[in-house]
Amino acid sequence: MKAVxxxxxxxxxxxxxxxxxxxxxxxPFIGTQTSSQQDNGNTVPGATRPFGMLYWSPDPANGEFYxxxxxxxxxxxxxxxxxxxxxxxxxxxxxPMLGLPAQSPSTYPxxxxxxxxxxxxxxxxxxxxxxxxxxxxxEIAAAERSGIARISYPAGADTHTxxxxxxxxxxxxxxxxxxxxxARVTGSVNSGGFCGLNNRYRVYFAAETEEAPQSSGTYNExxxxxxxxxxxxxxxxxxxxFAPSTRTVHLKVALSFVSVANAEANLAKExxxxxxxxxRTQARNAWSDVLSHAVVKGGTTDQxxxxxxxxxxxxxxxxxxxxxxxxxxxxxxxxHNAKGxxxxxxxSGWDIYRSQVQLITMLLPKVGSDIAQSLVADAEQGGGxxxxxxxxxxxxxxxxxxxxxxxxxxxxxxxxxxxxKAALKAMxxxxxxxxxxxxxxxxxPRLDEFLAKGYIATSEPSHGAASVTLEDENADFAISQxxxxxxxxxxxxxxxxxSAEWRKLFDPETKYIRPRGTDGNFVPNFxxxxxxxxxxxxxxxYTWMIPYDLKNLVAAVGGPEAASTRxxxxxxxxxxxxxxxxxxxxxxxxxxSFGNPWTYNWTGKPWRTQEVVRxxxxxxxxxxxDGEPGNDDLGATSSWVVFAQLGFYPEIPGIGGFAINSPVFxxxxxxxxxxxxxIVSPGAPDKLxxxxxxxxxxxxxxxxxxxxxxKSAAKIEFxxxxxxxxxxxxxxxxxxxxxxx
Numbered sequence: 001m002k003a004v005x006x007x008x009x010x011x012x013x014x015x016x017x018x019x020x021x022x023x024x025x026x027x028p029f030i031g032t033q034t035s036s037q038q039d040n041g042n043t044v045p046g047a048t049r050p051f052g053m054l055y056w057s058p059d060p061a062n063g064e065f066y067x068x069x070x071x072x073x074x075x076x077x078x079x080x081x082x083x084x085x086x087x088x089x090x091x092x093x094x095x096p097m098l099g100l101p102a103q104s105p106s107t108y109p110x111x112x113x114x115x116x117x118x119x120x121x122x123x124x125x126x127x128x129x130x131x132x133x134x135x136x137x138x139e140i141a142a143a144e145r146s147g148i149a150r151i152s153y154p155a156g157a158d159t160h161t162x163x164x165x166x167x168x169x170x171x172x173x174x175x176x177x178x179x180x181x182x183a184r185v186t187g188s189v190n191s192g193g194f195c196g197l198n199n200r201y202r203v204y205f206a207a208e209t210e211e212a213p214q215s216s217g218t219y220n221e222x223x224x225x226x227x228x229x230x231x232x233x234x235x236x237x238x239x240x241x242f243a244p245s246t247r248t249v250h251l252k253v254a255l256s257f258v259s260v261a262n263a264e265a266n267l268a269k270e271x272x273x274x275x276x277x278x279x280r281t282q283a284r285n286a287w288s289d290v291l292s293h294a295v296v297k298g299g300t301t302d303q304x305x306x307x308x309x310x311x312x313x314x315x316x317x318x319x320x321x322x323x324x325x326x327x328x329x330x331x332x333x334x335x336h337n338a339k340g341x342x343x344x345x346x347x348s349g350w351d352i353y354r355s356q357v358q359l360i361t362m363l364l365p366k367v368g369s370d371i372a373q374s375l376v377a378d379a380e381q382g383g384g385x386x387x388x389x390x391x392x393x394x395x396x397x398x399x400x401x402x403x404x405x406x407x408x409x410x411x412x413x414x415x416x417x418x419x420x421k422a423a424l425k426a427m428x429x430x431x432x433x434x435x436x437x438x439x440x441x442x443x444x445p446r447l448d449e450f451l452a453k454g455y456i457a458t459s460e461p462s463h464g465a466a467s468v469t470l471e472d473e474n475a476d477f478a479i480s481q482x483x484x485x486x487x488x489x490x491x492x493x494x495x496x497x498x499s500a501e502w503r504k505l506f507d508p509e510t511k512y513i514r515p516r517g518t519d520g521n522f523v524p525n526f527x528x529x530x531x532x533x534x535x536x537x538x539x540x541x542y543t544w545m546i547p548y549d550l551k552n553l554v555a556a557v558g559g560p561e562a563a564s565t566r567x568x569x570x571x572x573x574x575x576x577x578x579x580x581x582x583x584x585x586x587x588x589x590x591x592x593s594f595g596n597p598w599t600y601n602w603t604g605k606p607w608r609t610q611e612v613v614r615x616x617x618x619x620x621x622x623x624x625x626d627g628e629p630g631n632d633d634l635g636a637t638s639s640w641v642v643f644a645q646l647g648f649y650p651e652i653p654g655i656g657g658f659a660i661n662s663p664v665f666x667x668x669x670x671x672x673x674x675x676x677x678x679i680v681s682p683g684a685p686d687k688l689x690x691x692x693x694x695x696x697x698x699x700x701x702x703x704x705x706x707x708x709x710x711k712s713a714a715k716i717e718f719x720x721x722x723x724x725x726x727x728x729x730x731x732x733x734x735x736x737x738x739x740x741x
Contacts, residue, residue: 008242022291023284025308028123031083031632033068033625039589041066041628041637042312044082047142049283050290050315050365051344054255055080056140056147057128058183059090061113064170068625068678071121074105074113075165078147078205078255081346082316083632086195088390090170092205094251095152096136100541105143106221125291126283141280143270144320145263146254150276153247159214160242161252162625164207167221167235173216174200180216182207185238186260188581189546194388194395198440201391203255206263210250210274213240236480250274258335259390262323269324273591290315293363294642297667299685305623306666307645313638314359317352321391329392330649331382342367344374348400349388350471350590351622351636353478356404358650359639361413362711365673366413375403376419379426384436384443393733396441399464399535400471402432408478411485412656413707414695415671420486427479431472431498444472454501458515458523464535465503465593467517471547473499477548477735478654495736504554510559513543529584537592540570540584545592547652550602551734560603567599571612589630594640595651598659601703602731607689607724610662612689615643616665623657646670647681647718648689648705651732656707658699659732663691663718672711679716686722694719704732708717 009078031041042065046057057080058066058073061275063088066073075093093111095105096638105112131137135154140147153160164185166176171193178187185207192200200210218228221235231238242249252274253265271279294311321344322328326337336343361368378392379385385403388395430436430443434451437443445457446465450472456465479493506516507514507522515533523532528540546553554563573585587593597616600608620629621641632638643649668679693700694717695709710716 016093021288022308022311022556023125023288024296025305025314026125026287026291027305027309027623028125028312029068029625030306030309030623031313031625031628032066035626035629037589037620039630041632042083042085043628043632044080045128046076046080047126047128047147047283048316049126049142049144049293051318051342052142052316053145053320054078054142054147054253055082055316055319056142056149056253058130059093060642061109068118070113071118073132073463074109074168076140076149077165077169078253079203082313083634083637084348084630085631085633087170088194090168091189091191091203092253093165094133094149094253095163095165096138096153096249097161097163098134098136098153098156098161100161100241101163101219101224101239103238103711104167104219104221104224104235105165109168112165124284125287125693127280135288137689139276141276142283143279145256145266145323146252148252148269148271148274148276148279151249151251153249155247157244159244160246161247162209162240162249162366163237164239167237172177173233173234175232177232178218178230178236178398180218180238180240183212183240185240188260192390192393196391197395197397199390199393199395201393203391204259204260204263205253205255206260206267207253208267208581209240209252211242211246211248214243214246215241229340230450237477248419250276257321257329258323258327262325262327265730266324268630274640287312290364293671295430295669296645296665302623302646303664303685306627306641308616308619309623310621310638310641310645312710314356314635314642317346317348317634318374319346321374324386331378331392331394333392333564334381336377336381338393341370341373341417341613342379344371345389345391346401346634347375347386347389347406348634349386349406350398350400351401351403351633352639353409353653354591354594354636355643355650356496356634356636356639357649358409358413359413359642361410362672363670364415365414368410368413369417372410372423373418375668376408376422376426379403379438380422383440384430384438385426386438387441387443394438394441396438399468401444401475402471403427404430404475404478404482407495408482408654409650411482411652414649414711424479424486424488424491428484431476431479431495454504455516457518457520459518460534464533466513466533466536466539466540467537469505470513470542473502474545474548474653476683479652491646493737496735497736499548502549506556512539514539526692536590537587538584541587541590541593541596546598547634548594548655548735550599551731552736554599556601560605564600564603564605564608568610569602570596586612588620589637590639591636595649595659598651598661599650599660602732602734604729606660606703606729607726609659610637610688610724612662612663614664646679652735655733657733657736658705658707658710660690660693660705662688662720675712677710677713678715678719681718681720683720684718687722689721691719691725693717702730702732
């Protein structure tokens with residue numbers, strides 16, 4: 001009854017309080033169902049803290065991700081990533097069941113799964129609960145590296161069992177070990193293979209029940225060992241069983257990537273007792289603290305729900321990787337200590353460098369600084385800056401050199417507490433040394449060719465040579481801006497010049513980015529919707545992915561009118577619907593398209609930016625399980641939603657500033673670190689068009705909010721209208737080397 005009352009208090013909240021209580025408006029189920037575009041958000045509804053190591057959530061009976069439309073689970077595992085294109089982690093699924101296990105789940109999995117009804121399921125920030133069709137109910141509350149569960153069994157004569165299945169996760173278990181000692185269970189899992197790649201990790205766990213088990217045992221793929229105390233191997237697991245009279249079992253667990261002893265220390269520090277409701281309250285308070293850095297008023301209920309859930313998803317990753325004592329396992333396989341900061345892991349680099357780290361840093365600059373220092377440490381220990389790190393290893397998923405954009409953007413948005421000299425050194429090494437590797441993978445594949453030609457030629461096999469070229473040039477621009485901020489002007493000039501080489505792939509005949517072949521000529525039979533030479537996209541989409549030099553790109557396309565006409569066609573077709581990125585149209589579900597709507601600000605038609613952004617929000621982002629058009633990518637897509645609703649977007653990675661659209665909410669208070677910023681937009685969301693913007697009363701004349709002005713401002717005021725302002729406007733900044741037009 002107490003748990004039911006708490007749930008009611010959290011959910012049955014007055015409308016007035018709901019507008020000022022961010023936690024109550026978060027819906028972790030958004031993005032868990034296949035969308036109308038036939039793509040998946042791949043978000044995870046379970047219990048976790050902001051940037052938490054533990055993410056305790058149900059796993060599907062089959063597949064890699066929880067699917068709202070298929071409410072069947074094989075257990076509740078301790079680690080997840082929210083929104084990636086491929087599953088990973090899902091280690092130590094814990095399955096509460098009736099009766100003793102009779103067969104090995106690794107060989108006979110079907111008996112060890114259960115359905116449930118969504119009416120019996122609750123997901124809130126830091127908390128998850130569900131009643132299974134078996135009658136067994138589980139509630140989970142999260143700390144940062146640990147969690148606690150309350151498992152309730154129905155009345156009856158069956159034994160009450162907790163199965164810890166180390167044999168299954170979301171990729172492939174290569175080794176595992178389990179130890180049982182009364183009410184305590186410890187062990188480890190070795191795994192990896194994110195997206196089929198060559199990353200590896202070992203995670204350790206410690207678990208304990210408050211109630212004494214009646215019996216226990218272990219198993220492998222061949223048999224159960226009743227009374228067994230330990231087992232090893234990739235098909236290993238164990239169980240604790242309780243007498244039928246034990247109707248409620250309290251279970252707490254903790255993780256570490258260093259050792260079982262550290263997992264036990266994490267548990268002792270974070271959850272010393274057995275009060276799930278206290279941990280739930282602490283988790284709610286932790287989420288309230290970070291979500292309250294962006295408080296909105298007005299708008300519709302759906303718009304507020306979409307906004308706060310997007311902020312929530314943006315603050316899930318990267319994840320804390322060090323233990324309570326500061327220990328973490330480095331990219332060199334050696335234990336290091338974070339010494340007063342947090343070490344972070346799990347960076348969806350290709351995705352998050354465009355807008356997510358900017359959002360994190362402007363709201364939580366200490367977190368941004370620690371994220372940056374974590375990358376510096378990874379480079380020092382692993383040989384180069386990571387591309388897509390999972391735990392303490394590199395997967396090299398996706399392309400480009402995104403850590404350059406991450407580091408430069410964090411610095412630009414106020415995250416300054418990291419070793420900037422070491423960061424610049426690592427950035428330059430990755431950009432200059434073809435032998436620079438991150439563990440097994442080159443930091444910039446085919447860098448020697450890029451340095452010699454200014455581009456990478458399309459050949460077989462080729463993973464998107466034109467895309468890789470543009471990504472490397474975006475990284476070079478980020479290096480130039482970071483070096484300039486540090487006073488290294490010669491370095492800045494060099495890399496700004498390198499960033500201008502996008503022109504070598506710009507075809508003056510078609511006026512599109514066009515891959516070149518190994519003979520140096522543009523590839524024949526060119527079609528703007530062909531994916532040859534591109535990664536998850538085509539020329540129609542990637543041509544606009546030169547955010548730092550849009551003035552010259554617009555000129556190259558044929559000038560503002562020609563560029564606007566092309567953009568109108570580009571945004572004309574369902575905004576990337578039907579789950580494909582092969583058409584010559586805007587595809588918001590994929591990151592290279594994120595900044596495209598703001599390009600109109602450089603063509604002199606900012607009202608089209610305002611229309612396109614709002615249409616995208618209204619059509620494709622809705623507060624339902626199917627309300628996200630594609631992978632959330634560890635919060636990257638959600639960060640786009642946050643900025644789009646606020647009315648400005650960090651269009652140029654590595655630059656502290658925002659291109660303007662129109663706000664959804666009439667009243668917003670942002671807490672930039674400890675500094676409050678009030679944003680007022682009378683008439684929003686009904687009035688769509690921006691007439692003028694002022695920062696502390698000073699008019700903004702170029703559709704650009706400069707971070708240096710914003711970070712210390714007290715007030716930003718948008719003047720909105722129901723009709724477009726078609727007057728002449730000054731374009732936002734654009735960057736190219738002196739003398740290059």
